[in-house]
Amino acid sequence: MITKQISVFLENKSGELARVAGLLSENGINLRALDIAQTSSYGIIRFVSDRQTDAARILSENDYVLHVSEVFAVKVPDRPGGLSGLLDILAENEINVEYMYSSFSITDMDVAMIIRVPDVQKFEKLIEGNSEYSITNL
Amino acid sequence: MGKYYQQEIETASRDQIITRQSELLVKQVRHAWDNLPYYRGKMEEKGVCPEDINGIDDLKKLPFITKNDLRLAYPYGFRAVPESECVRIQSTSGTTGKRVIAFYTQSDVDLWEECCARAIVAAGGTKEDVVHVSYGYGLFTGGMGLHGGSHKVGCLTLPMSSGNTERQLQFMEDLGSTILCCTPSYAQYLSEAINEKGIKNRLRLKAGIFGAEPWSEEMRRDIEAGLGIRAYDIYGLTELSGPGVAFECSQQTGMHINEDHFIAEIIDPDTEEVLPYGRKGELVFTSITKKAFPLIRYRTRDICVLNDEKCPCGRTHVKMSKPMGRSDDMLIVKGVNVFPSQIETVLLELGYSSNYQIVVDRVNLTDTIEVRxxxxxxxxxxxxxxITKMENKVLQALRAMLGIGAKVSLVAPKSIQRSEGKAVRVIDRRKI
Incomplete structure (x- = not known):
């Protein structure tokens, strides 16, 4: 299953991120994973929440430029080697990761890694055929 | 050589000047009619023919030429002599869209250089002087114009061109430069460098001739104090010849227009009505001696005031004030003409919206331009x-279009302020 991720353009100024978080909070939307990539003057926040369709609508209504992309949330055990095992599998199969970040914990034992890859189908097939890792939703 | 380069002309009586202008205007209109089909078309459209022009009072009957006409007629439409008669071109700093190529016969070059020679002599120059030309050389008229003028006066001429400050200072010191010619912002920059190095007392500079960009009286005082010189303003346009259309004398209260070559008018930019001396309006020039590129009633878009009061320096030619602004939206940044429309073209081509803003500033004596x-x-x-790649694409396209580097800032949608629904396109923070 594919996870819809929202990316939003922000200027790199104080208060910009607070405004987005505030809008989501006012509307009772709960963040499940969040990542920030930035230059000195602007940045992108990428996030997954419990109500992505609503989040996208609310941000658009407030004049944000956003982009919805398809990513995977892969359940990873919260212990040493949990992530490296997953990355080894991807490397062996020559799957390049465009970007990746961690979700907030999904259970006491696990987190999810949010992963963006170029070849969605190949990735999905690979993980589905693997017993240690599984694609989850947030 | 005394205080004038061509005393008889520079101190001619008003009657003599008007008579000469009338004669030359009649000839020039005939020359344009015969050799510039484009301008002839404009005259016909207005129902004027050369027979209607018998003197300077008839000038107002003639159609104007705008920068847009020059663009439409690019590149040969305003060349009025065969190519074999031309010996030179110069070009404005604009881009393909707005670039103007001006042609010169040998006589055009000579007259232009004489105008520059007058400016040098008015700044106290004689053949004993060492003229340090730090305007850019090449298509830009600044370097070539003052260079030629300096030759005419008989000065030792240093064709330094712009940039390489270390070398500028070394030549200034080793060769004892006495007159500096460059943009006022570069003069300010050189002044700082000289004072930082503490070499001011080893220099022989006495005067500077500065133009090609707007500058204030405050900047003049700064430069004069910093370099220990007198700083003179000079005005010109490539379309008319280059620097030397008008120049300052020892009074430093406006620039004498070389009226034996150029007829100046002030018009209301909206109604195109001719205004009397003393009124503020758009400066319009008719070149009456230029053969290869004769422009009649060329609208400069510079806003200024003409003053025909008697000047204590003895020159009788009318004086123009420093340009106080523009009647179009052109900006001059680092001496280069920039039109917001050029920036808009680049942005639209690259898929950005037309919501943009241009911020011009002067930081450490250098103009900066930022496009938001x-x-x-x-x-x-x-x-x-x-996104970074796209940003670099904009950066490169702007550099190619404008000829100078601009900073690009990507900002959030709808973050550029709008006034009455219309965006404020240009913010010029320079104190000039």
Whole structure:
């Protein structure tokens, strides 16, 4: 299953991120994973929440430029080697990761890694055929 | 050589000047009619023919030429002599869209250089002087114009061109430069460098001739104090010849227009009505001696005031004030003409919206230009590398279009302030 991720353009100024978080909070939307990539003057926040369709609508209504992309949330055990095992599998199969970040914990034992890859189908097939890792939703 | 380069002309009586202007105007209109089909078309459209022009009082009957006409007629439409008669071109700093190529016969070059020679002599120059020309050389008229003028006066001429400050200072010191010619902002920059190095007392500079960009009285005082010289203003346009259309004398209260070559008018930019001396309006020039590129009633878009009061320096030619602004939206940044429309073209071509803002400032004595562009859905993705790549594309396209580097800032949508629904396109923070 594919996870819809929202990316939003922000200027790199104080208060910009607070405004987005505030809008989501006012509307009772709960963040499940969040990542920030930035230059000195602007940045992108990428996030997954419990109500992505609503989040996208609310941000658009407030004049944000956003982009919805398809990513995977892969359940990873919260212990040493949990992530490296997953990355080894991807490397062996020559799957390049465009970007990746961690979700907030999904259970006491696990987190999810949010992963963006170029070849969605190949990735999905690979993980589905693997017993240690599984694609989850947030 | 005394205080004038061509005393008889520079101190001619008003009657003599008007008589000469009338005679030359009649000839020039005939020359344009015979050799410039484009301008002839404009005259016909207005129902004027050369027979209607019998003197300077008839000038107002003639159609104006605008920069747009020059663009439409690019590149040969205003060349009025065969190519074999031309010996030179110069060009404005604009881009393909707005670039103007001006042609010169040998006589055009000579007359232009004489105008520059008058400016040098008015600044106290004699053949004993060492003229340090730090205007750019090449298509830009600044370097070539003052260079030629300096030759005419018989000065030792240093064709330094712009840039390489270390070398500028070394030549200034080793060769004892006495007159500096460059843009006022570069003069200010050199002044700082000289004072930082503590070499001011080893220099022989006595005067400077500065133009090609707007500058204030405050800047003049700064430069004069910093370099220990007198700083003179000079005015010109490539379309008319180059620097030397008008120049300052020892009074430093406006620039004498070389009226034996150029007829100056002031018009209301909206109604095109001719205004009397003393009124503020758009400066319009008719070149009456230029053969290869004769412009009649050329609208400069510079806003200024003409003054025909008697000047204590003895020159009788009318004086123009420093340009106080523009009647179009052209900006002069680092001596280069920049039109907001050029920037808009680049942005639209690259898929950005037309919500942009241009911020011009002067930081450490150098002009800076920043273009703020609103991010839009077209150009946004979740890949920061892609956005940076797009940003660099804008950067390169702007550099290619403008000829100078601009900073690009991507800003949030709808973050550029709008006044009465219309965006404020240009913010000029320079104190000039």
């Amino acid at each position: 562009v609103e991010m839009n859905a077209n150009n946004f993705s979740d890949d920061l590398g892609m």
